[in-house]
Amino acid sequence: MERLSSLDQLRAWHQRAQAALAEPRKVLALCSTGCRAVGSLEVADALEAEIDRRGLGDTVTVKRTGCHGFCEQGPIVVIRPERIFYAHVEPDDAAEIIGRTVLEGELIERLLFTDPATKQKIQREQDVPFYSKQTRVTLRYNGVIDPLVIEDYVALDGYVAMAKALSEMSPEQVIDEVREAGLRGRGGAGFPTGVKWGFCRKSPGDEKYLICNADEGLPGAFMDRSVLEGAPHAVIDGMIIAAYAIGASHGIIYVRAEYPIAVRTCRTALQQARDAGLLGKNILGTGFDFDIIVREGAGAYVCGEETALIASLEGERGMPRPRPPFPAQIGYKGKPTNINNVETLANVPPIILKGKDWYQSIGTQGSKGTKIFALVGKVKNRGLVEVPMGTTLREIVFDIGGGIPENREFKAVQMGGPSGGYVPAQFLDLPIDYDSVNEIGSVMVAGGIIVLDEDNCIVDITRFLAEFLHNESCGKCAPCRIGTRQTVDILTRICNGDGQEGDIERLECLANVMKNASLCGLGQAAPNPVLSSLDYFRDEYEEHIREKRCRASVCESLAGTLERFA
């Protein structure tokens, strides 16, 4: 396509893309990313073959979108404009979907979703409780647009926010808008984004870097993956705005190599944006220069930490260094550098477009906007959920998630990633936002919500998390290197039935040293699962140690609960 050189040309493109979207067409939208694991690409191919066979190519299109969110029901086919919702679709269903539903307007009963609560068949996507209880801001493109078609994004106000920032606002105004909107970093720490941008803006230097942290290493989480794979242009849009605000001319998306689809999607999207003149020299004739490259991580969890990420970009072992100086002062290549998480950046365009007042109207006093959670583990409706900050865990796990499968009892959720903590049943009605979860100890608003039921052993999961952190400890500082090793050893012997009196106290002592003396967040937060599990499930540790019993019957060397063998 021709390179856009002015704002008017972008506006005209936006109108053309919108007009194209308005043409009467049937669109069959399928997830082409996560649902691959259950055969969605084969379904898409079968649907396309059927469309070809019947010569319907002019009026019916298959759209390969990002993650729809309701992964449990995948592969999902949503037929627009009616938004007919078909679940667990197989390639053999293709002929019937095209023949009966698309051409005749008949619904195929067996493919409709059954609401487990009411046993009613549900016809439309918007009536599925999993979706109707969500508020989708950053995920609004997922399941709707083809991430590899830039026009799809442009048609839905894509890059309009960026154009508004570059043409109507000063960098300071952009920073103020984002700060006053109350956007806080979605990576876990919850630092106000506008304030962070301000630091980098004020930092002296004519060469500055903006890094998008897509090193989503938290096991059990795939929010960033889904945003990047579902709407890469939304992240690029946000990055351009951020770069303009801080005065950066170089951008880097640092993405995990374990996400090959995200890597490819980003590369394609960046080339499209470059070809359209949205990246590069003199963007849209505003005089602003900015370009973005993709760098793949190499498999190290600690590289999610800002200074370790920078070390990795510089071709070093990904080891953190003490702060200050903060990256905003001395970062990549020694230059002022601002690092934001994917979800944070994807929140920026809607803030600029709709304004801070709109954004402030969502969420709680101290935590504005929405938050995406990966809802996984022992829950009926596994998938990707976006809710306003302040939504309770009960609403997420039971209303949206449908509760625990097989009539099991809810035990806790593990959230905040491997260095997060547990939230037991007594806090189900706690509104989830940055401040409230901090109060119940060692939990962050990040990562997935991993639901645990009575068949999960808290000691076993804590040992699992401790082992992960031990493997990922970079070894630079002694408290983390040695502390994680000792923690794993003690937890392993407790699980093996060799736990000793005093082990709980030893774990607590180790935890305190690591918390206070480790160099970076990995070591400081590593004891969180141990401390949090001791807060709420100390009796399970005591049973393991004193009675040599695992009530969930998970730890194989220990006696279980008889009824579970019956």
Place this chain on the structure above:
Amino acid sequence: MATLPEVAFGPAESILDKIEHDRRAAGGRITSDDLIPLLQEIQKAYGYLPLPVLMWVSERTGIPTSRMYAVITFYGQFYLEPHGKHTVTFCRGTSCHVRGGKKVLDMAKSLLGIDEGETTDDMLFSLETVACLGACAFSPVMVVDGKYYGKLTARRAERILRQLMQEESRKEH
């Protein structure tokens, strides 16, 4: 010192040429900033990081092999030994763990007769684990040669792997 395996430098040469060309176009040269992408490309081309190639790259770029070794051994992605024809990767994320991922992995270990990080003697299978594949809603998950398999049980995973093993033994005869 053990003799080094014979490997062709051609693929490494074209990788270096390309990066050098890009850097020169931007008015620079290859620096240690390029080390990780360079190693990633070499591993993509050779399937692993052969020592003779690394020594050759070191001479051409001036990046010491000791520096390369430091980086290679830090990151989980790099291997210094050749990998099997098929790579079976198991997700060891929290979601897979709470849904019985360990049992599926244990099955694969005993079926293939190797531990994680190892390759079978016939060089057909390598068994890998990763921290999280981000396919948590389908856990437990494994990836065989880039193809994702979700909602696994030990039995289903065994069927998939056995089929691949049978195909290989048919090819042999």
